[in-house]
Amino acid sequence: MLTYTTHRLLIIGLGLIGGSFAKALKSRKVVQHVAAYDRHPQECDLGMRLGVIDEAVEDLPSAVQQADVIVLAVPVKAMEAVLKDIQPFLRPTTLLTDVGSTKGHLVQAVRQVFQQIPSGFVPGHPIAGAEKSGVIAADADLFERHKVILTPLPESDPKATLEVARLWQSVGAEVLQMDPYRHDQVLAATSHLPHVLAFSLVDTLAHEEENRDIFRYAAGGFRDFTRIAASDPVMWHDICQANRDAILKQIDQFTSGVARLRSAIAAGDSQAMLGIFSRAKVAREHFS
Ligand code: NAD
Known part of the structure; x- marks a missing residue:
């Protein structure tokens, strides 16, 4: 039986949504340490200066090995490449979730990259956003009173789903569950x-x-x-x-x-x- 913790968070893609989730969790002290990786390192440097994150990651493999929760917050079409980068380093007890606007595509990519869906994988989509981009626009209250749809798979451990739901609820969101294709x-x-x-x-x-x-x-x-x-x-x-x-x-x-x-x-x-x-x-x- 696996046990999940949520002390160390790693956000991959520190833009509007990744930055807002990081800021919301950090400001409410829900997690102890927030690290972020972005293909544009200046986004993480800015995130540090704004106090949105605690660590700007340069060595992605080691950050993945240390993370309790990984949130993929890159554009939908970049998800598969990121999955390939992190797959060799993911621990079985790490929670893996995302904020992408489409779900079927991601589930397919996870099946392809991992062969077997990891039990800590729980896809998600916050129904909140803005017409702005980048960590500069991060808002700690973006998810307050907004819905977040989780689309756990038959392979997702119900305890992992509960933990991911708890993270979203702790930043003020209402969590719903749905099949990814629905x-x-x-x-x-x-x-x-x-x-x-x-x-x-x-x-x-x-x-x-x-x-x-x-x-x-x-x-x-x-x-x-x-x-x-x-x-x-x-x-x-x-x-x-x-x-x-x-x-x-x-x-x-x-x-x-x-x-x-x-x-x-x-x-x-x-x-x-x-x-x-x-x-x-x-x-x-x-x-x-
Ligand atoms: P954004 O452009 O503000 O941020 C995306 C970040 O990902 C950028 O900093 C970019 O440099 C980084 N990135 C891109 N490719 C990468 C890679 N291969 N590796 C590492 N970093 C990479 O975009 P956003 O609005 O925060 O959207 C992020 C995700 O959230 C998308 O999947 C989107 O579908 C979803 N989403 C967006 C909204 C919205 O209103 N903006 C709402 C709900 C969900």
Whole structure:
């Protein structure tokens, strides 16, 4: 029977999310020592100066051997390369988790790199973020009253899942559990599709010559709807590749929905238009 501890934390990828988790755990004294490794060492140097971490790691293998908990907080498509780097040095009692926005892709990568899923592996995804990047934007309260979805696998030790859940709860998050593939379907609808639409809307409007100064006249609704189009392009490129099929399915459903609305508008079909708008209004008012 394995016993897990959470004294020494290693964050790999000290950006917005990794930095915020480090800062949140350190400021609440949940862990005793926070180390971080980033492919850009200046991020860890900045993390030290900001007091977000205790140690900027140069020797990754030895930091992996010493860690009780490892949090992968790199972009989704960088996860597999990092898994290959850490695999030879991971102890059986080390908790391994991540914060990536897609889960099926990561589970596949872990299966490939480790052959057998380590029992301390518990994938995770905080449903919290911002349109900023880097440790400079780290916020110790980012996860307060936000949901975190854990997607433990049949191979994950329930004690490991409890420990990872406890870490998130200790920084104010509400922890839910879901199957990784269900996670990717749900997030394709509630996060990935809205980001794709916001990027596409702003890009389409910005490229029409007649719209050159249109954003000057944008009111609150437009700002609210398009805020997420300021998110990191590389992160969203990675998510669209990693969760391609689920996102395509959502885009197709949405396209049919817009086509139905277009037909109703073109035909002056008030009943159809009011039906769509009223159903959406009721649904929007009822979600908490
Ligand atoms: P970020 O760009 O702020 O930070 C990512 C960090 O990873 C950077 O410092 C980068 O230098 C480092 N990195 C990249 N490749 C690396 C490698 N191979 N080895 C070591 N370090 C490497 O990005 P972020 O917003 O913190 O996103 C990190 C993860 O969190 C992503 O997987 C993303 O899907 C997920 N996420 C982001 C948000 C959000 O709103 N930003 C929300 C939830 C989850």
